[in-house]
Amino acid sequence: MSLALLAFAPLIFSAFIASPLMPNNPVIIRRSAKFFGVLIFAYSILFLYFFKPEYSGYQFLQSFQLPFLSAFESGCAFGLDGVSLVLVLLTNFIFLLALIASKGAVNKKHKLYYSMFFILQTAVLGVFSAKDLLLFFVFWELELIPMYILISVFGSGKKEYSAMKFLLYTFFGSLFILGAIIALVYFYSIGSGVVTFDIEQLASVKSFEYPLWAEILMFFGFFVGFAVKLPVFPLHTWLPDAHVDAPTPVSMLLAGVLLKMGAYGLIKFNLSFFPDWFDLCSSLIIILGVVNVLYAAFIAFAQTDLKKLVAYSSISHMGLVLIGLGALTIVSMSGAVFQLVAHGLVSAALFMLVGIIYKRTKTREIADLGGISQKMPVASSFALLFVLTTLGVPLLSGFVAELLVFLGAMSSDLGVFIKVFLIVGLFGMILTAGYFLVAYKKVFWGNLLPKYLHINDLTAHELLVLMCLAVSVIFFGVFPNTLLGIFEGTLDGILKLI
Amino acid sequence: MPNNINLVNDLFMILPQVILLLTIFVNIFVISFAKQEKSFVVYLSSLFALAVASFLYIFSAVSVNYSAFFGALQLNKFALFFSILICVSAFGVLLISKKTLKLCKKFQAEFYSMMLCAVLGSLFLVQASDLVSVFVSLEFLSISTYFLIGYFKDERISVESSLKYFVTSCLVSAIMLYGFSFLYGVTSTTNMSQILNILINQHFLMTPLNVFAFILIFAAIAFKTSIFPFHMWTSDVYKGAPVTIAAFLSLVPKFAGFALLLKFLPFSIVSVFLIYIVSIATISIGNLLAIRENDLKKFMAYSTIAQAGFILSAFCAYKNAFNLSPAFFYMLIYLFMNLGAWCAVEIFINKTGFSKIDDFSGFAYVNPPVALGFAVCLLSLAGLPITGGFWAKFYLLKSIFFAGEIFWLLFVVVLLNTILGVFYYVKIIKAMYVKPINKAVIKQSIMPFSTLSSLILLICSVFVLYSGFFPQNVKNFVDKYAEITYSIE
Incomplete structure (x- = not known):
């Protein structure tokens, strides 16, 4: 069980695709990519099998004695805990589905597309499995260029602008992270006399305290960096552009996996390194979360573009994660992590559906669509399922996340003011029902417009992707404990730091 | 004095x-x-001589500390490292200049000899430990450089830039000599370690005269290394000079200038403060100028200024922190990423005759290997992983931060400037990979797999990636040399 192999296998495979060894034949490239995607997903399932959920620390530890990707007191160390294991699985699952979905969406420069795709996978897997701060940062930055190329080369609309915006925003955020990392290592070495980049060591209970002002700066350094990624209002403006102009599979990745890196960072660094500060700022974080939920929901109401609507609903639902983390109870935090998975699955499905509609009708304007369920009955029933999941209908995964977050937050020992705020935030969920159902009705129901008489229903690979997502959404809605059991131990361990 | x-x-x-x-x-x-x-004979013999010189320097004993010719030259770790940088970069530049010179029908042989002269001057400069030998070798380097810049004497712009460089450089040499005269006047010796001893023992480090002398010397060195506020000549001269000479200027005289600057750093108490201010300005100016630039050679010139600023900021930290290791690390990586980028520029300009960034449109689909190598070097210059440039920037930032509270402003400036760097380096990658193919370029270019430049580009980008994956190996190599020695009594 080698985590390094898991993280670096896609990179090696991407080099293989880019090399002249791989014939420049789209079918062969696509099939071997899919084969590889299945392989890497199967390999990550093995980690789930051998994982011991009762243990809260890192597992599958692996560190290199070789001077590989390590210098300056940092090491090439990997490890998984419950939260990261769940996200690694989600990553490989969504990447596999995005690979399958790439068939209709990408029809040029296949070598470039698939090699960038797998570099991106390495970056994301590395972020979730690195046990060393510097290694984490290397992977965090590695993600930028492949994503830039994927959006700007294969996207649509004003893709170059959006890609550059994504790149600069994320890089801006990562500068804060880098500054905070160096500062953290410095102050840790001042306090303990050891220069280390090891996450576990930095997160352990310390016999000394950082200077107050330094702690504030470091906490907000990390926070800003991850807030750009999550995204948190007012640093969210890159997201609608990037999501809308990216090709369908890349939007699936962005919403399904990449946003989760921000939340992961908040749990792993902000919460584990500065638990007291997180506790102190919990009201602020909840308020930001509620603002996220409401603000993005209101904007979503005004959208005429289907993909933009889904993008804003994404922002709105990531606010829920923020609320769950801010409340700092085991229930709400489990809800937040559960929401990461639930949202990852649902948003990937919704972006896929938007892509399917766009491919057939050549428009994403809600006003231009109508009645297409008559021609696409299967697609419309899938769409209904996923819309209901987003709304939080019981027995579907979205419900579990929302319930846990709000239950946990209301039962926490926060002030009355914050709880009133939370109730306001709860209304944001009703807003979701408003804009999604209206859009759904307009797009799928009503009279079929004559120009859409020729469109046809799902193709086999689209059906496969949606079916996988639908099954997992229902499964986690009915058996949430299968998922919760994996990471509850880890969250318990983190909460003990406070 | 050796007896x-x-x-x-x-x-x-x-x-x-x-x-x-x-x-x-x-x-x-x-x-x-x-x-x-x-x-061709001259070319081969020059290459051979440089290869032998690089070989000798790389494999010579690191622990050497030898004073030759009555203390005029001092061969130590520090000088050895810069000698390696100079020889290797000159070797690389010489390999890529064959094609450029084909454009100039005659007098190729003199070119190689002049380049060797410049290398020789730089080598003496980095080993010089006496004010006289410093000045003589610096002039040796400068005079060869005037010649090289104006090498295409039929082209107006080449001659113009040579003249521009000549006039300003002469002025600057005089200024430096003026600074030397104060040092000599105070200490009545020209040997640098003796000067330093006297300055320290007699508490001259703080005197206004000393500060004035240091500023004069610093100005001269800053001109040679194109550091703010003496960077104005860079873009014009790079634009006018032949491509490979521009590459040469961004490597060899720069390394020599940095070596000289490091030698003079302990001579004044204000040096760190001065470098602090100047490096902030240099990085910011270089980056800001590069953002709007569309001409490839000028773009590279501004990028070089910004990179020089980064190296300079590493000098700043050395006195308070551990040693010169971050600066040396950065310079070694800079050698390869910069040389690689120039190779790609050389290939592009000489193949197609175009010299704008916009002309790069779709270059990745015209010539994928060269574009990939260029992209790797650019990402490294921008400091993105997994390349050597990332580790170099990280090492730099870490050492600046660890140097103490007063350097945290510099830390923030360097950090913020990397975002500008990402923006304009990615602009070229965008042109190569995102924009539609430039039809005019296709007509001009044939697949250049055969040229030496592609090979050098390959070596450079492989090294950049290697140092990205195995930074510790590079650091171990650099750490052996990272020490400046003065015998202070």
């Missing part, structure tokens, strides 16, 4: 320089007396 004159020993210590000098003499002899143009 025993041991000429043989002294000459043996500067064996690489002796080899270069003999090669230059032989070359000039061949050029003068051969019936036809013998440029």
Whole structure:
């Protein structure tokens, strides 16, 4: 069980695709990519099998004695805990589905597309499995260029602008992270006399305290960096552009996996390194979360573009994660992590559906669509399922996340003011029902417009992707404990730091 | 003062320089007396001499500390490292200049000899430990450089930039000499370690006269290394000079200038403060100028200014922190990423005759290997992983932060400037990968797999990636040399 192999296998495979060894034949490239995607997903399932959920620390530890990707007191160390294991699985699952979905969406420069795709996978897997701060940062930055190329080369609309915006925003955020990392290592070495980049060591209970002002700066350094990624209002403006102009599979990745890196960072660094500060700022974080939920929901109401609507609903639902983390109870935090998975699955499905509609009708304007369920009955029933999941209908995964977050937050020992705020935030969920159902009705129901008489229903690979997502959404809605059991131990361990 | 004159020993210590000098003499002899143009022979012998010199420097004992010619030259770890940088980069530049020179029909042989002269001057400069030898070798370097910049004497812009460089450089040399005169006046010796001893022991480090002298010397060095506020000449001269000479200017005289700056750093108490301010300004100015630039050579010039600023900021931290290791690390990576980028520029300009960034449109689909190599070097310059440039920037930032509270402003400035860097380096990648193929470029270019430039580009980008994956190996190499030695009594 080698985590390094898991993280670096896609990179090696991407080099293989880019090399002249791989014939420049789209079918062969696509099939071997899919084969590889299945392989890497199967390999990550093995980690789930051998994982011991009762243990809260890192597992599958692996560190290199070789001077590989390590210098300056940092090491090439990997490890998984419950939260990261769940996200690694989600990553490989969504990447596999995005690979399958790439068939209709990408029809040029296949070598470039698939090699960038797998570099991106390495970056994301590395972020979730690195046990060393510097290694984490290397992977965090590695993600930028492949994503830039994927959006700007294969996207649509004003893709170059959006890609550059994504790149600069994320890089801006990562500068804060880098500054905070160096500062953290410095102050840790001042306090303990050891220069280390090891996450576990930095997160352990310390016999000394950082200077107050330094702690504030470091906490907000990390926070800003991850807030750009999550995204948190007012640093969210890159997201609608990037999501809308990216090709369908890349939007699936962005919403399904990449946003989760921000939340992961908040749990792993902000919460584990500065638990007291997180506790102190919990009201602020909840308020930001509620603002996220409401603000993005209101904007979503005004959208005429289907993909933009889904993008804003994404922002709105990531606010829920923020609320769950801010409340700092085991229930709400489990809800937040559960929401990461639930949202990852649902948003990937919704972006896929938007892509399917766009491919057939050549428009994403809600006003231009109508009645297409008559021609696409299967697609419309899938769409209904996923819309209901987003709304939080019981027995579907979205419900579990929302319930846990709000239950946990209301039962926490926060002030009355914050709880009133939370109730306001709860209304944001009703807003979701408003804009999604209206859009759904307009797009799928009503009279079929004559120009859409020729469109046809799902193709086999689209059906496969949606079916996988639908099954997992229902499964986690009915058996949430299968998922919760994996990471509850880890969250318990983190909460003990406070 | 060393008492025993041991000429043989002294000459043996500067064996690489002796080899270069003999090669230059032989070359000039061949050029003068051969019936036809013998440029290829001269080319090969120059390459061979540089290869031998690099080899000797790389494999010579690191622990050497030898003072030759009555203390005029001092060969130590520090000088050894810069000698390696200079020889290797000159070797690389020489390999890529064959194609450029084909455009100039005759007098190729003189070009190689002049380049060797410049290398020789730089080598003496980094080993010089006496004000006189510093000045003489600096002039040796400068005069060869005037010649090289104006090499295409039929082109107006080349001659213009050579003249521009000549006039300003002469002025600057005079300024430096003026600074030296104060040092000599105060200490009545020209030996640098003796000067330093006297300055420290007699508490001269703080006197206004000393500060004034240091500022004069600093101005001269700043001109040679194109540091703010003496960076104005860079873009014009790079634009006017032949491509490979621009590459040469961004490497060899720069390394020599940095070596000289490091030698003079302990001479004044204000040096760190001065470098603090100047490096902030240099990084910011270089980056801001590069953002709007569309001409490839000028773009590279501004990028070089910004990179020089980064290296300078590493000097700043050295006194308070551990050693020169971050600066040396950065310079070693800079050598390869910069040389690689220039290779790609050289290939592009010489193949197609275009020199704008916009002309790069779709270059990745015209010539994928070159575009990939160029992209790797650019990402490294921007400091993105997994390349050597990322580790270099990280090491730099870490050492600046660890140097103490007063450097945290510099830390923030460097951090913020990297975002500008990402923006304009990615602009070229965007042109190559995102924009539609430029039809005019396709017509001009044939698949250039055969040229030496592609090979150098390959080596550079492989090294950049290697140092990205195995930074510790590079650091171990650099750490051996990272020490400046003055015998302070």
